[in-house]
Amino acid sequence: MQHSAVRVIVLVALLAVVGAAHAHTKLTKSNPADNAVVAGAPTQLSLEFSKVARLTAVTLQKEGEQDAVKLGPLPKALATAQTVPLTALGPGKYLVNWRVVGEDNHVMSGKLHFTIQAGSK
């Protein structure tokens, strides 16, 4: 009975962690905005957070492509607003995964989607 209880507890905790890994944390604003449909390809990705943080990883993945591209160079300063340059993007749906570390050394992660309309340059 004790072994079963331990298994249940570990399973619940793992489920909690898996859920949290995809949780949308305190991103207050972005450009492109989450789920935005934009006419022109953006030249940079802007992220604004509720507290100062430092970007540690940002990846961009186009729908239909297997690999995500690491974006950079990433700003090194702690700030509420972070900006990352983007290379020329073609039309399509994109997924951005980001990770930051806050002042309390708490690593936060999140994602956002945006679409560049066909016919965009």
Added chain:
Amino acid sequence: MSPDVVSVLIRACSFGALFQAAGVVLFLAVFGRRLQASRQPIQRLGFMSMLAAVVLTSVHYGLEAARMAGEWTGVWDRELQSLVWQTAVSTAWIVRLLALLLMAIGVRRTGTGLALIGLLGVALATVSFTLIGHTVLAAGPWLPAALAVHLAAVAFWFGSLLPLAVLARHEPPERAAHIVTAFSRVATWVVIALFIAGTILLLSLLPDWSALATPYGLLVLAKVAAFAILMGLAALNRWRYAPLLVQQTSARQAFRRTVLAEYLLISSVLLLTAVLTTCYSPEE
């Protein structure tokens, strides 16, 4: 398995090992002079816990860069490892390693003045948790102090359970019953301190009562529920089995089973705490 999941599991195990080590130091400091047959097995438990804590704490530290990267290759990323080194995470890691070294010296010198070195190690270990996390940004010393008291109490309670099970097996019934009774008297005050400090932390960190409905709040409630169950188990040992230790062999076995149940339950709380403090914050 993602670095986030592995990091949480390693962190929970490191909590267990660290608090077990600290608890052995505290247990020996208070009751060491009364132990005979069980002293060496308990000291061995302490050393093995310290060794495990060194390894697990260091592995967890190494995984921080992978968490920042969101992938395992982050472990080899010099820039991210350099970033981790610049944060309080590295300070906390070093302080914990030093704390474990002092604990090892103190456990070896149980019964002498040098045992105080072990207590200094316990103090450093609890202070290391105030260097990172949600209490870092608190105004004033009260929140970090409450956290340190809370964790010291956890270390004493959790870390004493296996020594109690060991002494129930190795010591003569009368001595075992006497020490368990003395432990229960001390533990009563420790649990009160744990509860008060925990309440201060809860009231200070939660932005409002609606936060109890968030994942962070629900995990906190789960910890509170586990605490209530633990109080029941502790009461069972204190009032039912401990008085019978002298007379009945079956009471010894029941006592050890209940102690181990407490141990498993607190271990699960440590796992929940690792999830809570790694993946969530009070504001989410």
